[in-house]
Amino acid sequence: RKEVEQDPGPFNVPEGATVAFNCTYSNSASQSFFWYRQDCRKEPKLLMSVYSSGNEDGRFTAQLNRASQYISLLIRDSKLSDSATYLCVVGRGRRALTFGSGTRLQVQP
Amino acid sequence: GAGVSQSPSNKVTEKGKDVELRCDPISGHTALYWYRQSLGQGLEFLIYFQGNSAPDKSGLPSDRFSAERTGGSVSTLTIQRTQQEDSAVYLCASSSGTSGGQETQYFGPGTRLLVL
Numbered sequence: 001r002k003e004v005e006q007d008p009g010p011f012n013v014p015e016g017a018t019v020a021f022n023c024t025y026s027n028s029a030s031q032s033f034f035w036y037r038q039d040c041r042k043e044p045k046l047l048m049s050v051y052s053s054g055n056e057d058g059r060f061t062a063q064l065n066r067a068s069q070y071i072s073l074l075i076r077d078s079k080l081s082d083s084a085t086y087l088c089v090v091g092r093g094r095r096a097l098t099f100g101s102g103t104r105l106q107v108q109p
Numbered sequence: 110g111a112g113v114s115q116s117p118s119n120k121v122t123e124k125g126k127d128v129e130l131r132c133d134p135i136s137g138h139t140a141l142y143w144y145r146q147s148l149g150q151g152l153e154f155l156i157y158f159q160g161n162s163a164p165d166k167s168g169l170p171s172d173r174f175s176a177e178r179t180g181g182s183v184s185t186l187t188i189q190r191t192q193q194e195d196s197a198v199y200l201c202a203s204s205s206g207t208s209g210g211q212e213t214q215y216f217g218p219g220t221r222l223l224v225l
Binding site: 096 | 154
């Protein structure tokens with residue numbers, strides 16, 4: 001079983017739609033959580049950290065459920081520029097972060 | 110300020126040759142990571158350097174792969190006797206190291222390696 005699992009998608013949504021991605025992690029000792037964004041043929045970039053209480057950054061909302069070991073990302077009012085692959089990232093201890101394989105989002109006009 | 114830089118940006122080599130990929134981390138970052146990403150796939154962790162500690166080499170796929178980090182800054186990933194399955198984008202990232210690897214990683218643009 002992979003340490004971080006994501007639905008690969010693609011999610012095809014119209015502009016203005018709300019879309020949600022989930023991610024599950026296998027190790028209950030995980031301590032830090034992030035969402036990264038990767039555009040086609042580009043390097044990953046941090047989208048947002050995920051905090052226990054949930055956090056919001058503009059149109060983006062991240063939630064963490066430690067009991068069920070899943071993380072979610074909600075994107076409201078999707079824009080064409082949101083089209084990318086979204087990587088769920090988990091960390092624990094003094095180890096490198098573990099990246100999920102990503103969920104591809106395609107926002108259509 | 111300057112981000113993570115990698116060179117070369119593209120490398121084409123013949124099967125069996127050795128290649129060296131270079132990474133310059135963000136100045137002051139003590140942690141440095143190498144990943145590999147095959148076409149359409151996720152990131153595969155290769156190796157992690159943190160300060161003067163012994164590197165975490167648990168992700169290196171074979172003994173043909175090695176990496177070093179000189180002076181706590183620049184890192185070189187070496188692939189000996191390259192195989193076609195080594196073709197991928199090799200990404201380097203660095204982070205401040207202040208949270209033992211749990212902090213934000215900043216990625217370089219990657220080196221696209223093609224083994225013919």
